[in-house]
Amino acid sequence: MSANLNPEVYWITGASSGIGKALALELAKPGNAIILSGRNVQALEEVKQIVLLKGAGCESLPFNVADIEKFPEIVKQAIGVFGHIDVLVNNAGVSQRSPAMQTSSEVEKELMHINYFSPVALSKELIPHLRERGIGHIVVVSSIAGKFGFSLRSTYAAAKHALHGYFEALRLELREIPVYVTIVCPGRVKTNVSFNALQGDGRPHAVMDDGQRKGISAGTCAKRMAKAIKNKNNEVLIGGAELIPVYLRRYCPPLFYYLIKKVKPT
Ligand SMILES: NC(=O)c1ccc[n+]([C@@H]2O[C@H](COP(=O)([O-])OP(=O)(O)OC[C@H]3O[C@@H](n4cnc5c(N)ncnc54)[C@H](OP(=O)(O)O)[C@@H]3O)[C@@H](O)[C@H]2O)c1
Numbered sequence: 368m369s370a371n372l373n374p375e376v377y378w379i380t381g382a383s384s385g386i387g388k389a390l391a392l393e394l395a396k397p398g399n400a401i402i403l404s405g406r407n408v409q410a411l412e413e414v415k416q417i418v419l420l421k422g423a424g425c426e427s428l429p430f431n432v433a434d435i436e437k438f439p440e441i442v443k444q445a446i447g448v449f450g451h452i453d454v455l456v457n458n459a460g461v462s463q464r465s466p467a468m469q470t471s472s473e474v475e476k477e478l479m480h481i482n483y484f485s486p487v488a489l490s491k492e493l494i495p496h497l498r499e500r501g502i503g504h505i506v507v508v509s510s511i512a513g514k515f516g517f518s519l520r521s522t523y524a525a526a527k528h529a530l531h532g533y534f535e536a537l538r539l540e541l542r543e544i545p546v547y548v549t550i551v552c553p554g555r556v557k558t559n560v561s562f563n564a565l566q567g568d569g570r571p572h573a574v575m576d577d578g579q580r581k582g583i584s585a586g587t588c589a590k591r592m593a594k595a596i597k598n599k600n601n602e603v604l605i606g607g608a609e610l611i612p613v614y615l616r617r618y619c620p621p622l623f624y625y626l627i628k629k630v631k632p633t
Contacts, residue, residue, distance in 0.1 A: 386592070388414050393586070402445055403418070406431050432489070433477075478526055483533075506596055509530045
Protein backbone atom coordinates (compact mmCIF):
# COMPACT_ATOMS: atom_id res chain seq x y z
CA MET A 368 0.00 0.00 0.00
CA SER A 369 1.13 3.58 -0.67
CA ALA A 370 2.69 5.57 2.15
CA ASN A 371 0.47 8.45 1.00
CA LEU A 372 -2.44 8.56 3.46
CA ASN A 373 -4.83 10.27 1.07
CA PRO A 374 -4.02 9.06 -2.42
CA GLU A 375 -6.15 9.60 -5.52
CA VAL A 376 -7.61 6.10 -5.85
CA TYR A 377 -8.36 4.62 -9.29
CA TRP A 378 -10.12 1.27 -9.65
CA ILE A 379 -9.57 -0.21 -13.12
CA THR A 380 -11.37 -3.30 -14.43
CA GLY A 381 -9.65 -5.23 -17.21
CA ALA A 382 -6.27 -4.13 -15.83
CA SER A 383 -4.53 -7.41 -16.61
CA SER A 384 -4.02 -6.61 -20.30
CA GLY A 385 -4.25 -4.09 -23.12
CA ILE A 386 -5.77 -0.67 -22.49
CA GLY A 387 -6.52 -1.24 -18.77
CA LYS A 388 -2.97 -2.36 -18.05
CA ALA A 389 -1.53 0.57 -20.01
CA LEU A 390 -3.78 2.99 -18.09
CA ALA A 391 -2.61 1.54 -14.77
CA LEU A 392 1.02 2.09 -15.82
CA GLU A 393 0.22 5.62 -17.05
CA LEU A 394 -1.42 6.53 -13.72
CA ALA A 395 1.35 4.88 -11.68
CA LYS A 396 2.97 7.82 -9.92
CA PRO A 397 3.41 8.92 -6.31
CA GLY A 398 0.16 10.31 -4.91
CA ASN A 399 -1.95 7.85 -6.88
CA ALA A 400 -3.14 4.42 -5.78
CA ILE A 401 -4.52 1.84 -8.17
CA ILE A 402 -6.76 -1.17 -7.66
CA LEU A 403 -6.33 -3.64 -10.48
CA SER A 404 -9.13 -6.00 -11.44
CA GLY A 405 -9.45 -8.82 -13.96
CA ARG A 406 -9.59 -12.61 -13.80
CA ASN A 407 -5.95 -13.39 -14.58
CA VAL A 408 -4.34 -13.31 -11.13
CA GLN A 409 -0.78 -13.81 -12.40
CA ALA A 410 -1.07 -11.01 -14.97
CA LEU A 411 -2.54 -8.65 -12.34
CA GLU A 412 0.35 -9.45 -10.00
CA GLU A 413 2.87 -8.57 -12.74
CA VAL A 414 1.15 -5.23 -13.41
CA LYS A 415 1.03 -4.56 -9.65
CA GLN A 416 4.81 -5.03 -9.28
CA ILE A 417 5.48 -2.46 -12.06
CA VAL A 418 2.97 0.03 -10.61
CA LEU A 419 4.58 -0.27 -7.15
CA LEU A 420 8.05 0.26 -8.65
CA LYS A 421 6.78 3.50 -10.22
CA GLY A 422 5.85 4.80 -6.76
CA ALA A 423 2.07 4.45 -6.69
CA GLY A 424 0.07 2.42 -4.20
CA CYS A 425 -1.36 -0.72 -5.71
CA GLU A 426 -3.44 -3.78 -4.89
CA SER A 427 -5.06 -6.34 -7.09
CA LEU A 428 -8.69 -7.38 -6.63
CA PRO A 429 -9.40 -10.22 -9.04
CA PHE A 430 -12.99 -10.97 -9.99
CA ASN A 431 -15.11 -11.95 -12.96
CA VAL A 432 -17.22 -9.03 -14.16
CA ALA A 433 -19.89 -11.54 -15.18
CA ASP A 434 -20.54 -12.29 -11.47
CA ILE A 435 -22.84 -9.33 -10.90
CA GLU A 436 -24.41 -10.92 -7.79
CA LYS A 437 -21.01 -10.68 -6.06
CA PHE A 438 -20.63 -6.93 -6.71
CA PRO A 439 -21.89 -5.74 -3.28
CA GLU A 440 -19.09 -7.70 -1.58
CA ILE A 441 -16.49 -6.79 -4.25
CA VAL A 442 -17.27 -3.07 -4.00
CA LYS A 443 -16.97 -3.28 -0.20
CA GLN A 444 -13.55 -4.92 -0.60
CA ALA A 445 -12.44 -2.33 -3.16
CA ILE A 446 -13.37 0.58 -0.89
CA GLY A 447 -11.58 -1.15 1.98
CA VAL A 448 -8.25 -1.39 0.15
CA PHE A 449 -7.29 2.30 0.40
CA GLY A 450 -10.33 3.56 2.38
CA HIS A 451 -12.08 5.18 -0.57
CA ILE A 452 -12.42 5.22 -4.38
CA ASP A 453 -12.10 8.40 -6.44
CA VAL A 454 -12.34 7.05 -9.99
CA LEU A 455 -13.88 3.81 -11.27
CA VAL A 456 -12.71 2.85 -14.77
CA ASN A 457 -15.13 0.34 -16.31
CA ASN A 458 -12.73 -0.99 -18.93
CA ALA A 459 -13.19 -4.81 -18.97
CA GLY A 460 -14.85 -5.90 -22.17
CA VAL A 461 -15.10 -8.56 -24.85
CA SER A 462 -15.55 -7.93 -28.55
CA GLN A 463 -17.31 -9.99 -31.24
CA ARG A 464 -16.33 -11.34 -34.64
CA SER A 465 -19.43 -13.04 -36.04
CA PRO A 466 -22.29 -12.27 -38.42
CA ALA A 467 -25.52 -11.48 -36.54
CA MET A 468 -27.36 -14.44 -38.08
CA GLN A 469 -24.62 -16.83 -36.93
CA THR A 470 -24.43 -15.56 -33.36
CA SER A 471 -26.20 -17.67 -30.75
CA SER A 472 -28.47 -15.97 -28.24
CA GLU A 473 -26.18 -17.29 -25.45
CA VAL A 474 -23.27 -15.36 -26.98
CA GLU A 475 -25.47 -12.28 -27.45
CA LYS A 476 -26.44 -12.44 -23.77
CA GLU A 477 -22.80 -12.86 -22.70
CA LEU A 478 -21.70 -9.87 -24.78
CA MET A 479 -24.49 -7.70 -23.35
CA HIS A 480 -23.78 -8.96 -19.83
CA ILE A 481 -20.05 -8.23 -19.83
CA ASN A 482 -20.06 -5.06 -21.93
CA TYR A 483 -23.24 -3.41 -20.68
CA PHE A 484 -24.98 -4.88 -17.61
CA SER A 485 -21.75 -5.38 -15.70
CA PRO A 486 -20.38 -1.78 -15.88
CA VAL A 487 -23.88 -0.51 -15.10
CA ALA A 488 -24.20 -2.78 -12.04
CA LEU A 489 -20.66 -2.07 -10.77
CA SER A 490 -21.18 1.69 -11.10
CA LYS A 491 -24.55 1.56 -9.32
CA GLU A 492 -23.02 -0.42 -6.48
CA LEU A 493 -20.27 2.20 -6.03
CA ILE A 494 -22.43 5.33 -6.35
CA PRO A 495 -23.66 5.37 -2.72
CA HIS A 496 -19.98 5.61 -1.66
CA LEU A 497 -19.37 8.48 -4.11
CA ARG A 498 -22.55 10.19 -2.93
CA GLU A 499 -21.40 9.89 0.68
CA ARG A 500 -18.04 11.44 -0.22
CA GLY A 501 -19.74 14.21 -2.22
CA ILE A 502 -17.60 13.61 -5.29
CA GLY A 503 -16.59 10.88 -7.71
CA HIS A 504 -15.79 9.99 -11.28
CA ILE A 505 -17.00 7.07 -13.39
CA VAL A 506 -15.16 6.27 -16.61
CA VAL A 507 -16.68 3.92 -19.17
CA VAL A 508 -14.74 2.41 -22.04
CA SER A 509 -17.01 2.29 -25.05
CA SER A 510 -15.67 2.10 -28.63
CA ILE A 511 -16.17 3.61 -32.05
CA ALA A 512 -18.54 0.63 -32.27
CA GLY A 513 -20.57 2.64 -29.75
CA LYS A 514 -20.84 5.42 -32.34
CA PHE A 515 -21.82 3.40 -35.43
CA GLY A 516 -22.70 -0.23 -36.15
CA PHE A 517 -20.21 -2.29 -38.10
CA SER A 518 -20.23 -5.78 -39.66
CA LEU A 519 -19.43 -8.75 -37.40
CA ARG A 520 -20.03 -6.68 -34.26
CA SER A 521 -23.84 -6.48 -34.03
CA THR A 522 -24.23 -7.25 -30.31
CA TYR A 523 -20.92 -5.67 -29.30
CA ALA A 524 -21.99 -2.45 -31.06
CA ALA A 525 -25.42 -2.71 -29.40
CA ALA A 526 -23.83 -3.04 -25.95
CA LYS A 527 -21.43 -0.14 -26.54
CA HIS A 528 -24.26 2.07 -27.91
CA ALA A 529 -26.30 1.19 -24.81
CA LEU A 530 -23.46 2.44 -22.58
CA HIS A 531 -23.80 5.91 -24.13
CA GLY A 532 -27.54 6.12 -23.47
CA TYR A 533 -27.23 4.87 -19.92
CA PHE A 534 -24.19 6.82 -18.78
CA GLU A 535 -25.30 10.08 -20.42
CA ALA A 536 -28.53 9.81 -18.42
CA LEU A 537 -26.61 8.91 -15.25
CA ARG A 538 -24.29 11.91 -15.72
CA LEU A 539 -27.28 14.24 -15.68
CA GLU A 540 -28.85 12.55 -12.67
CA LEU A 541 -25.63 12.71 -10.62
CA ARG A 542 -24.44 16.17 -11.64
CA GLU A 543 -25.40 17.78 -8.31
CA ILE A 544 -23.17 15.49 -6.21
CA PRO A 545 -21.06 15.84 -8.46
CA VAL A 546 -20.18 12.47 -10.00
CA TYR A 547 -18.44 13.04 -13.33
CA VAL A 548 -18.86 10.59 -16.21
CA THR A 549 -16.29 10.21 -18.98
CA ILE A 550 -17.10 7.96 -21.94
CA VAL A 551 -13.98 6.81 -23.80
CA CYS A 552 -14.32 5.67 -27.41
CA PRO A 553 -11.15 4.02 -28.70
CA GLY A 554 -10.82 3.25 -32.39
CA ARG A 555 -8.26 0.59 -33.13
CA VAL A 556 -5.76 -0.12 -30.39
CA LYS A 557 -3.11 -2.81 -30.62
CA THR A 558 -4.23 -5.20 -27.86
CA ASN A 559 -5.53 -8.76 -27.60
CA VAL A 560 -9.11 -7.57 -28.14
CA SER A 561 -9.61 -9.31 -31.50
CA PHE A 562 -7.83 -12.42 -30.17
CA ASN A 563 -10.28 -12.60 -27.25
CA ALA A 564 -13.35 -11.58 -29.30
CA LEU A 565 -16.17 -14.13 -29.37
CA GLN A 566 -17.33 -15.97 -32.45
CA GLY A 567 -20.99 -16.85 -32.90
CA ASP A 568 -20.62 -20.18 -31.08
CA GLY A 569 -18.77 -18.63 -28.13
CA ARG A 570 -15.27 -19.74 -29.10
CA PRO A 571 -12.57 -17.05 -29.18
CA HIS A 572 -11.75 -15.53 -32.59
CA ALA A 573 -8.08 -16.19 -31.71
CA VAL A 574 -6.72 -13.97 -34.49
CA MET A 575 -4.82 -10.70 -34.24
CA ASP A 576 -6.82 -8.76 -36.85
CA ASP A 577 -5.06 -6.44 -39.26
CA GLY A 578 -7.05 -3.52 -37.85
CA GLN A 579 -5.71 -4.21 -34.36
CA ARG A 580 -2.17 -4.82 -35.50
CA LYS A 581 -2.09 -1.44 -37.26
CA GLY A 582 -3.83 0.38 -34.42
CA ILE A 583 -2.30 2.87 -32.01
CA SER A 584 -0.41 1.44 -29.05
CA ALA A 585 -2.19 0.81 -25.76
CA GLY A 586 0.29 3.26 -24.18
CA THR A 587 -0.74 6.07 -26.54
CA CYS A 588 -4.42 5.30 -25.89
CA ALA A 589 -3.81 5.32 -22.12
CA LYS A 590 -2.03 8.71 -22.25
CA ARG A 591 -5.03 10.29 -24.00
CA MET A 592 -7.42 8.55 -21.64
CA ALA A 593 -5.57 9.80 -18.58
CA LYS A 594 -5.74 13.36 -19.96
CA ALA A 595 -9.50 13.06 -20.61
CA ILE A 596 -10.02 11.72 -17.09
CA LYS A 597 -7.97 14.53 -15.58
CA ASN A 598 -9.96 17.10 -17.58
CA LYS A 599 -13.25 15.37 -16.67
CA ASN A 600 -14.22 15.31 -20.36
CA ASN A 601 -17.70 14.03 -21.11
CA GLU A 602 -16.51 11.98 -24.07
CA VAL A 603 -13.26 11.34 -25.90
CA LEU A 604 -12.51 9.63 -29.22
CA ILE A 605 -9.06 8.04 -29.37
CA GLY A 606 -7.43 6.58 -32.46
CA GLY A 607 -6.30 7.41 -35.99
CA ALA A 608 -7.97 7.48 -39.41
CA GLU A 609 -10.56 4.91 -38.29
CA LEU A 610 -12.27 7.75 -36.38
CA ILE A 611 -13.16 9.55 -39.66
CA PRO A 612 -16.50 7.66 -40.06
CA VAL A 613 -17.64 9.00 -36.68
CA TYR A 614 -17.26 12.59 -37.94
CA LEU A 615 -18.66 11.70 -41.40
CA ARG A 616 -21.76 10.21 -39.83
CA ARG A 617 -22.23 13.33 -37.71
CA TYR A 618 -21.62 15.92 -40.44
CA CYS A 619 -22.38 14.11 -43.72
CA PRO A 620 -24.58 11.05 -43.12
CA PRO A 621 -25.18 10.21 -46.83
CA LEU A 622 -21.43 9.97 -47.46
CA PHE A 623 -20.99 7.91 -44.29
CA TYR A 624 -23.66 5.36 -45.36
CA TYR A 625 -22.15 5.19 -48.85
CA LEU A 626 -18.55 4.69 -47.72
CA ILE A 627 -19.11 2.38 -44.73
CA LYS A 628 -20.42 -0.32 -47.13
CA LYS A 629 -17.04 -0.33 -48.81
CA VAL A 630 -15.00 -0.95 -45.65
CA LYS A 631 -13.85 -4.58 -45.55
CA PRO A 632 -15.13 -6.20 -42.34
CA THR A 633 -12.31 -7.67 -40.21
N1 LIG B 1 -8.36 -2.59 -28.55
C1 LIG B 1 -9.25 -1.92 -29.27
O1 LIG B 1 -9.04 -1.67 -30.48
C2 LIG B 1 -10.51 -1.42 -28.63
C3 LIG B 1 -11.31 -0.54 -29.37
C4 LIG B 1 -12.47 -0.05 -28.82
C5 LIG B 1 -12.83 -0.41 -27.53
N2 LIG B 1 -12.04 -1.27 -26.83
C6 LIG B 1 -12.48 -1.63 -25.47
O2 LIG B 1 -11.39 -1.46 -24.58
C7 LIG B 1 -11.59 -2.28 -23.44
C8 LIG B 1 -10.30 -3.03 -23.14
O3 LIG B 1 -10.02 -3.92 -24.20
P1 LIG B 1 -8.53 -4.23 -24.71
O4 LIG B 1 -8.44 -3.73 -26.08
O5 LIG B 1 -7.55 -3.80 -23.72
O6 LIG B 1 -8.62 -5.84 -24.82
P2 LIG B 1 -7.91 -7.02 -24.01
O7 LIG B 1 -6.44 -6.88 -24.11
O8 LIG B 1 -8.56 -8.25 -24.50
O9 LIG B 1 -8.31 -6.73 -22.49
C9 LIG B 1 -9.59 -7.02 -22.02
C10 LIG B 1 -9.56 -6.90 -20.51
O10 LIG B 1 -10.89 -7.16 -20.03
C11 LIG B 1 -10.82 -8.13 -19.00
N3 LIG B 1 -11.99 -8.99 -19.01
C12 LIG B 1 -12.60 -9.56 -20.07
N4 LIG B 1 -13.60 -10.35 -19.66
C13 LIG B 1 -13.62 -10.28 -18.31
C14 LIG B 1 -14.41 -10.88 -17.31
N5 LIG B 1 -15.40 -11.71 -17.61
N6 LIG B 1 -14.15 -10.57 -16.01
C15 LIG B 1 -13.15 -9.72 -15.69
N7 LIG B 1 -12.37 -9.13 -16.59
C16 LIG B 1 -12.59 -9.41 -17.89
C17 LIG B 1 -9.57 -8.95 -19.29
O11 LIG B 1 -9.06 -9.47 -18.07
P3 LIG B 1 -8.90 -11.03 -17.72
O12 LIG B 1 -8.61 -11.76 -18.98
O13 LIG B 1 -7.80 -11.04 -16.71
O14 LIG B 1 -10.22 -11.39 -17.12
C18 LIG B 1 -8.62 -7.91 -19.86
O15 LIG B 1 -7.89 -7.30 -18.84
C19 LIG B 1 -12.79 -3.18 -23.77
O16 LIG B 1 -13.94 -2.67 -23.15
C20 LIG B 1 -12.92 -3.07 -25.29
O17 LIG B 1 -14.25 -3.27 -25.73
C21 LIG B 1 -10.90 -1.79 -27.35
